Amino acid sequence: KMEEDKGEVVGPVARDSVVLPGDVVGTLGSGKKMKLGDGIGQRGNDLIALKSGIFKIKGHKYWIDSRQKRYVPRIEDLVVGIVAETQFDHARVDIGSAALATLAYTTFEGFTNKNRPDLENGSVVYARVVLADKDMDPQLSCVTQSGKADGLGILAGGWTERGLSSALTRSLLLPDCRVLIELAKITPFEIAVGFNGRVWISSPSNALTIMIKMCILESEYI
Amino acid sequence: MEEDRVEGSLESREDGRNPNQLRQLSLEEDILTRADGSAKFKSGKTEVLVAVHGPTEVKLSDEIIERATIDVAFQKKSGSNDYKIREIEKMMRSSLESIIVSTLHPRTLIAVVVQVLNDDGGVLSAAINAACLALLDAGVPLKSTIASVSCAIREDEKGNNIILLDPSKKEEFNSKSSFIFLFDQNYENGIVGCSTRGFFTQDQYFNCLKASRGAVAKIFTFMRLSAEKQLA
Numbered sequence: 388k389m390e391e392d393k394g395e396v397v398g399p400v401a402r403d404s405v406v407l408p409g410d411v412v413g414t415l416g417s418g419k420k421m422k423l424g425d426g427i428g429q430r431g432n433d434l435i436a437l438k439s440g441i442f443k444i445k446g447h448k449y450w451i452d453s454r455q456k457r458y459v460p461r462i463e464d465l466v467v468g469i470v471a472e473t474q475f476d477h478a479r480v481d482i483g484s485a486a487l488a489t490l491a492y493t494t495f496e497g498f499t500n501k502n503r504p505d506l507e508n509g510s511v512v513y514a515r516v517v518l519a520d521k522d523m524d525p526q527l528s529c530v531t532q533s534g535k536a537d538g539l540g541i542l543a544g545g546w547t548e549r550g551l552s553s554a555l556t557r558s559l560l561l562p563d564c565r566v567l568i569e570l571a572k573i574t575p576f577e578i579a580v581g582f583n584g585r586v587w588i589s590s591p592s593n594a595l596t597i598m599i600k601m602c603i604l605e606s607e608y609i
Numbered sequence: 610m611e612e613d614r615v616e617g618s619l620e621s622r623e624d625g626r627n628p629n630q631l632r633q634l635s636l637e638e639d640i641l642t643r644a645d646g647s648a649k650f651k652s653g654k655t656e657v658l659v660a661v662h663g664p665t666e667v668k669l670s671d672e673i674i675e676r677a678t679i680d681v682a683f684q685k686k687s688g689s690n691d692y693k694i695r696e697i698e699k700m701m702r703s704s705l706e707s708i709i710v711s712t713l714h715p716r717t718l719i720a721v722v723v724q725v726l727n728d729d730g731g732v733l734s735a736a737i738n739a740a741c742l743a744l745l746d747a748g749v750p751l752k753s754t755i756a757s758v759s760c761a762i763r764e765d766e767k768g769n770n771i772i773l774l775d776p777s778k779k780e781e782f783n784s785k786s787s788f789i790f791l792f793d794q795n796y797e798n799g800i801v802g803c804s805t806r807g808f809f810t811q812d813q814y815f816n817c818l819k820a821s822r823g824a825v826a827k828i829f830t831f832m833r834l835s836a837e838k839q840l841a
Binding site: 405407408409410426428430435437438439440441453454455456457459485486521522550553 | 642645663714715717748752795836837840
């Protein structure tokens with residue numbers, strides 16, 4: 388299946404080439420099934436790039452690979468959030484988007500009225516985006532779809548680094564991420580990578596945490 | 610009727626250029642660590658730095674329900690902001706509003722901050738080019754890239770009207786009229802905006818537009834080459 392995708396030219400722009408906003412990357416109405424991803428918009432019957440980046444096609448999915456610092460919430464993203472306000476039944480969490488996200492306490496594993504999550508201003512949480520609409524505040528959950536925490540929830544201790552670009556975040560989430568593999572040979576550590584350009588790091592000492600942070604930041608342009 | 614010469618004036622310009630020659634362009638992206646996007650655009654000695662913040666939280670009084678609020682703040686190299694700056698900000702804001710897909714980010718703010726680092730003519734054009742690049746750097750969705758070219762009309766001793774592309778500050782000052790044209794990727798078929806100063810005929814306007822149109826192709830090519838170098 389990969390073979391038939393090779394060198395496919397959908398519109399005037401070849402896949403894996405650099406595009407600027409306004410470039411026509413395809414046309415609708417050819418009877419092909421298309422799934423339009425990040426950075427692709429519609430102008431009449433044409434599909435145009437809305438961002439500068441690399442035009443990607445995989446199967447019937449079309450999108451632009453771009454590098455961005457500001458986070459725009461998307462469903463099913465895993466994000467590192469910092470609690471800004473706590474209310475009776477939910478917390479308002481800063482995930483770096485334009486609006487604060489809502490995290491209901493009922494979305495914590497094993498929640499009962501007697502067993503509430505221990506959240507306060509400044510607490511760090513690893514959560515899943517369950518609602519991301521341009522017209523609404525984003526909503527988070529600290530359980531996966533199965534109902535179990537699976538690593539989501541409160542992150543205690545450690546250091547949260549902000550301001551990673553989307554490109555660096557994606558590279559950290561690859562299964563063969565070189566910098567994390569090499570760091571693991573030096574010291575044991577825990578890490579939570581958020582799609583929102585934030586990384587939570589916990590290691591046996593502060594010096595090691597700083598070292599891990601610097602290695603990760605520097606690895607973007609190696 | 611006097612014919613306006615676009616090419617090959619007998620008198621060359623002070624910096625040795627032809628009348629339809631742009632100054633040396635240079636651009637840099639992602640310069641500021643704290644901005645979501647930033648870019649510097651240089652045309653000859655004119656240098657403008659633009660930072661973009663957003664989409665970010667917007668003040669309730671400025672909130673628009675169905676789209677993003679776009680705000681432009683323009684800072685000259687020196688001197689206080691006056692009514693002329695307000696006009697520049699308004700012009701930049703309406704140009705950027707026409708290309709930003711603001712409906713993707715309702716109830717947010719996209720702030721564009723312009724700082725003139727050096728003014729040797731063509732500052733508004735450089736600011737618009739830098740703003741477009743900064744928006745690209747920030748990943749703000751745009752319907753098209755835009756680019757801007759300035760030109761001026763000078764009257765020589767013989768009474769000929771000479772069109773000068775990308776005028777320097779001195780050339781702008783000594784000109785009869787000056788123009789700034791904004792184009793999007795569809796530059797063959799129209800303009801996104803224009804701003805004019807001075808006294809000119811309809812023919813002069815269209816000749817300036819034609820000259821600028823020829824030049825903007827170079828600016829778009831330059832932006833594209835720079836993107837390819839950075840991303841590939």
